Amino acid sequence: MEIIFKNVTHAYEANNPLASLGLDDVSVKISDKKFTAIIGKTGSGKSTLVHHINALLKPTSGSVIVGDRTITSETNNKNLKPLRKNVGMVFQFPESQLFEDTVEKDIMFGPMNFGMSEEDAKSSAHDMIELVGLDEKYLEQSPFDLSGGQMRRVAIAGVLASNPETIILDEPTAGLDPVGRKEIMGLFKKLQMQGRTIILITHNMDDVADYADDVIVMHDGKIVGEGTPSEVFNDEKLLTGGMLTLPQSARFAQRLSQKRFKFDKLPITLDELSTEIKQQINGD
Amino acid sequence: MPGDSLIYKLDPRGKFLITFYFIGIVFLANNVASYGFLLLFVLFAVYLSKINLGFFLKGLRPMFWLILFTVLLQMFFTPSEHPIWNFGVLTLSKEGMVISAYIFVRFVLIIFVSTLLTLTTTPIEISDSIESILKPLKAIKFPVTQIALMLSIALRFVPLLIDETTKIMDAQRARGVDFGEGGLIKRIKSFVPILIPLFVSSFSIAYDLAIAMESRGYRDGEGRSKYRMLKWEMRDTVAAIVMIVITGILLMIRSY
Incomplete structure (x- = not known):
């Protein structure tokens, strides 16, 4: 589903003197079936932005178009289920949403709310637990007996189980070990290859460089940069403005360019970097 | 709520005690003059706090049904020699209406004063003053x-x-x-x-x-020093004296 923000402004506590703008006249298009990363400092409005996509927040003015649904300030709270079924959302530290007495029931909770039959939900739970890299034996355990990383995977499985077309991820790998992080990010990339739209909020620039097709840079409730990762990370204005930092490979290349190497465009992934270095060494 | 007026600067201990004291003396009032006097005093305090009156009115909202219920109860169940209207146990009379108006003012006074305390004092100050x-x-x-x-x-x-x-x-x-x-x-x-x-x-x-x-080595008990020191100043003494004066005036103008 294509997602379009049209002049969306969101004010927190609109009728209060302590009101603050969460989003300030944001217009942006998030392409269908692409992997879009949203980056920006804490408090820049990333979470506020994605909360609009499944109508957890509604715009104070402007509109959000998600597929064939339009969300405005007048949107009713009823009948949001079809929208929320299509837009899955993995929150920050999603393990805090677990509550059932077994992992299986917890994964089945979402699908059954969206009207899936019990057998279908069950088989979906079996598929999903494997997809997130856990053994089926965990299905019978209490989610509270698992480790933090395992709980995270169960929570992600619970969101994926309703088979959403669009998946929003709010820092899904925060606090995971490096191996787990790679596995989880690989899973999301795989889901995108299978034809889903992925929206990822992250502070990890290497994830952006490695996985994203598009990047949106936010600052103070506004969108200050848009484009492919390579475009965004080569944008002088964003870098000097302190609105983003470079991925490891690009930083390495920057240091190299102080010696005898020259890069027309900063390589942002490890692969790009190594090819560039190889070429330049052989070329000399 | 953040702010910087005289009421904010008063010592939280004093404010806390004065608030409770005031709620106590509200019950001394029993005629138009004494209620009017207290109402004027509270509105003056609200003015001193420099907080928009709207916030105080908002404080009334959660109590709306309780106030309405109490007022109606007083209005219809006050026994009277000269009822205006009678229906079974329900009696509407002049006395009943006056008493329910008093009750209403009493609610407003108490809610305004406690809202004034909570708006101008941080929770941590309140707990510090309770400790003290x-x-x-x-x-x-x-x-x-x-x-x-x-x-x-x-x-x-x-x-x-x-x-x-x-x-x-x-x-x-x-x-x-x-x-x-x-x-x-x-x-x-x-x-x-x-x-x-x-x-x-x-x-x-x-x-x-x-x-x-x-x-971080927390141990309860003796010898802990304080990060936030409460300081009793001249203005706090003045505030206390004002309360005593108000009690005096109240005792004079209330009817016996």
Whole structure:
């Protein structure tokens, strides 16, 4: 589903003197079936932005178009289920949403709310637990007996189980070990290859460089940069403005360019970097 | 609420005691003059605080039904020699209406004054002043510091738990829970997915807090110095004297 923000402004506590703008006249298009990363400092409005996509927040003015649904300030709270079924959302530290007495029931909770039959939900739970890299034996355990990383995977499985077309991820790998992080990010990339739209909020620039097709840079409730990762990370204005930092490979290349190497465009992934270095060494 | 007027600057202990004292003397008023006098005084205090009157009116809102119920009760159930209107046990009379008007003013006074306290005093100041006021009880081995600590931790947890609740509600909404839809049983059931995670996370927050305090060497009991010192100043003494004067005036103009 294509997602379009049209002049969306969101004010927190609109009728209060302590009101603050969460989003300030944001217009942006998030392409269908692409992997879009949203980056920006804490408090820049990333979470506020994605909360609009499944109508957890509604715009104070402007509109959000998600597929064939339009969300405005007048949107009713009823009948949001079809929208929320299509837009899955993995929150920050999603393990805090677990509550059932077994992992299986917890994964089945979402699908059954969206009207899936019990057998279908069950088989979906079996598929999903494997997809997130856990053994089926965990299905019978209490989610509270698992480790933090395992709980995270169960929570992600619970969101994926309703088979959403669009998946929003709010820092899904925060606090995971490096191996787990790679596995989880690989899973999301795989889901995108299978034809889903992925929206990822992250502070990890290497994830952006490695996985994203598009990047949106936010600052103070506004969108200050848009484009492919390579475009965004080569944008002088964003870098000097302190609105983003470079991925490891690009930083390495920057240091190299102080010696005898020259890069027309900063390589942002490890692969790009190594090819560039190889070429330049052989070329000399 | 942040602010910087005279009322904000008063010593929280004084403000706390004065508020309770004032709620006490509200009950001395028994005629138009005394109620009017108190109302004027409260409005003057509100003016001194430089806070918009709207916030005080908002404070009335949650009490609306209680006030309405009490006022109606007084209005229709006050026995009278000269009823204007009579229906079974219900009596409407001039006395009843006057008394219910008094009750209404009394509610407004008490709510305005306590709103004034809570708007101009931070929760931490309130718990500090409770500790300071209860200090004499130490003589009878009453655990004042522990109680004050419990109080400030509890107050600290309120915004934390509100945040946590909205977060969990959003997460479950995204998984298709509809709060406030369906019959009563279904509605109650829809709160299970919030309550369990909320309990789990409050226990873990409490556990983390305990460990953090212990690892920073927290020990309760004697000899802890204070980070926030409360200082009693001239203006606090003046405020106390004003209260005594008000009590005096009140005693003069009330009817016996």
